[in-house]
Amino acid sequence: MTTDQPTDRPTDRPSPDAPSGTDDGALAHGTGRWDVFRGGLGSTTAGILLVITAVAFEGMGVGTAMPEVMADIGTLETYAWPFVAFLASSVLATVLGGRWADARGPSGPLVAGVTTFAAGLVAAGTAAALPQLLVGRALQGLGAGALTVAIFVLVARVYPPQLRPAVFGWTATAWVLPSLLGPPAAAYVTETWSWHWVFLGIAPIAVVALVMMARVLRRAGSGAPHDQGDRERRSTRRLVLAAPGAAVGVAALSWAGERPGTAVLPVVLVAFAVLVPSLLQLVPRGTLLARRGVASTVLARGLLAGGFFATNSFLPLMLNRLHGWTLTEAGAVLIAGSLGWSAASTWQGGRPHIPRHRLLWIAFGLLACGILLVVPVTLGWVHPGLAFPAQAVAGFGMGLGMPAVSLLVMTHSGPGEVGFNTAAAQILDGLGTALLIGVGGALTAVLGLRSGLTALYLGLVVMLVVGSSVAPRSALPAPAADR
Structure with missing residues (x-):
């Protein structure tokens, strides 16, 4: 190859976070879509897809069930609150979870994320009043934000570069399929049993996924923590300050987007005033x-x-x-x-x-x-x-x-x-x-x-x-x- 044009073939450079070896050396030469399920990576891939599917089903199912939820324990005026609670907490957790995964490896934020997400599902599924539902939605957002970004760090550490396109192909499918099945499934569960089971029925999936990934999570987190210098510690402090600003700004814009009109203009202006400086740090x-x-x-x-x-x-x-x-x-x-x-x-x-x-x-x-x-x-x-x-x-x-x-x-x-x-x-x-x-x-x-x-x-x-x-x-x- 003699051209000076850039290239981005996945095999051109390995990820700096990749481990010294995989669970199956033969996988290093695999590039097929099904290779990610062979060798020691099979259970890891299945666990990742289960986690993503659980998060996606939660997103699609809750949107379908929410009218019934709010008719039971909320009001029309508070309809957007569960969505804003989830969005704000997920932005916060995405930022902090990403920093945690970079500094200490993906195992901690992934385990904490799945656990918190499942706890949020249980809290929302057993809610008899709006405050508990909002707490559950906030916990779901924290868990989903942390585990989603940790999954990407996990992929970088345990999958050889040749297999990553296939991994991301599968993860994209895991996000998309719930958009087909989630709404009708949530509607059926809500009408046949109760909206409570839209939340409670997803929690076991997340727990099973974590168990499936346990072996590779121990290996991914077994290395020495990434040593933070003074510059990185200062950067971490800026992220901790900027993350809440981004969470509030994005949530406010989402809230305003559901209420078009000039009355929400002050909210939009305040949101941008908080969001822009925070975003530049993130x-x-x-x-x-x-x-x-x-x-x-x-x-x-x-x-x-x-x-x-x-x-x-x-x-x-x-x-x-x-x-x-x-x-x-x-x-x-x-x-x-x-x-x-x-x-x-x-x-x-x-x-x-x-x-x-x-x-x-x-x-x-x-x-x-x-x-x-x-x-x-x-x-x-x-x-x-x-x-x-x-x-x-x-x-x-x-x-x-x-x-x-x-x-x-x-x-x-x-x-x-x-x-x-x-x-x-x-x-x-x-x-x-x-x-x-x-x-x-x-x-x-x-x-x-x-x-x-x-x-x-x-x-x-x-x-x-x-x-x-x-x-x-x-x-x-x-x-x-x-x-």
């Missing part, structure tokens, strides 16, 4: 300027997530209000996006040789095309059924882009940085989504539903087309021997 330097390397990769996560989830948030509303579809019919459109996401994740997982920054660039294009196809549906120019293939295209883009971001973040990260950079990417994911949903709510309040959503979708397309320029900047540098 992301890699140069992220907002799309600096080459991990900064651009983290920024790409926020752009992709914000574009996709902001579109999804208003799509059922648009089909219901403007085209007369039932809520069930409108919600079914989102299934097309989930299937596209899962298919693309599966496809990329078996092709580790493709440079991930190229997949990321394609992802931006597919997502932009998918959103653009929704515009004529919003304007009433075409049959609303076009929303189904539009969502499939957008979902396929996410299935390529999100695993690519995860792998690039991990491979860009130096010693003791995987947790911090992964946490940064997840924070921008939530921030981008909350911010763009809020923008959509403001546009529809000012311009009306049809014009406001048209403006939102066109704006998202422009954002993604311009944002696609960050994809080449996320590429890994070519190995010195190849230059």
Whole structure:
């Protein structure tokens, strides 16, 4: 190879956090999607997928059951509180859990995260009044935030680079499938038994997953703690101060996004005043300027997530209000996006040789095309059924882009940085989504539903087309021997 162009093949550089060996030396040469279930890594992979599935089912199921929950122990005015409690605590735990995993290894935050998440499920599932439900939701957020970022550090430590695309393909599928099964399952459980079992039924899954990962967690946490110098200790103190600011800011923006109108403008202004200085401490330097390397990769996560989830948030509303579809019919459109996401994740997982920054660039294009196809549906120019293939295209883009971001973040990260950079990417994911949903709510309040959503979708397309320029900047540098 004689070119000076960057490359990001997963095998070009090992993770600095990788252990000296794997449980099965033969796996070092495996690249297939099913290789992650062979040898000593099989139970670890299954445990990771169970944990992620439990968190995802909780997210999808709670949204479906919450109207019944709040009708029982809450009020319409307090409907958003359980969601805000979860979001604020998860942002806090993501930041601190990432730092903990970098400094001491993934075992501690992963065990604490799963335990806290399960305790939160039990607290919420046995709640007879709103305060206990809010405590349970906060515990769930703390657990989910810590365990999610710790899983990425665990992958960096125990999986050889060739297998990581397959791992992220499976983890993406573990997030997507609950979006298909979670809502109907939660509705069935709520109607047949009680909303309490939507929470209580998930807790054993998380505990079983932790048991399955116990062996590899002992090995992953058996090394010497990462030695923090004075500079790192000062950085940790800044993170501890910035994390609550980010949690409050993101939660406030999410709350305001559910209440579009000028009345929430003071909340939005205060949220930004708290969030911006905190955010600058929580992301890699140069992220907002799309600096080459991990900064651009983290920024790409926020752009992709914000574009996709902001579109999804208003799509059922648009089909219901403007085209007369039932809520069930409108919600079914989102299934097309989930299937596209899962298919693309599966496809990329078996092709580790493709440079991930190229997949990321394609992802931006597919997502932009998918959103653009929704515009004529919003304007009433075409049959609303076009929303189904539009969502499939957008979902396929996410299935390529999100695993690519995860792998690039991990491979860009130096010693003791995987947790911090992964946490940064997840924070921008939530921030981008909350911010763009809020923008959509403001546009529809000012311009009306049809014009406001048209403006939102066109704006998202422009954002993604311009944002696609960050994809080449996320590429890994070519190995010195190849230059």
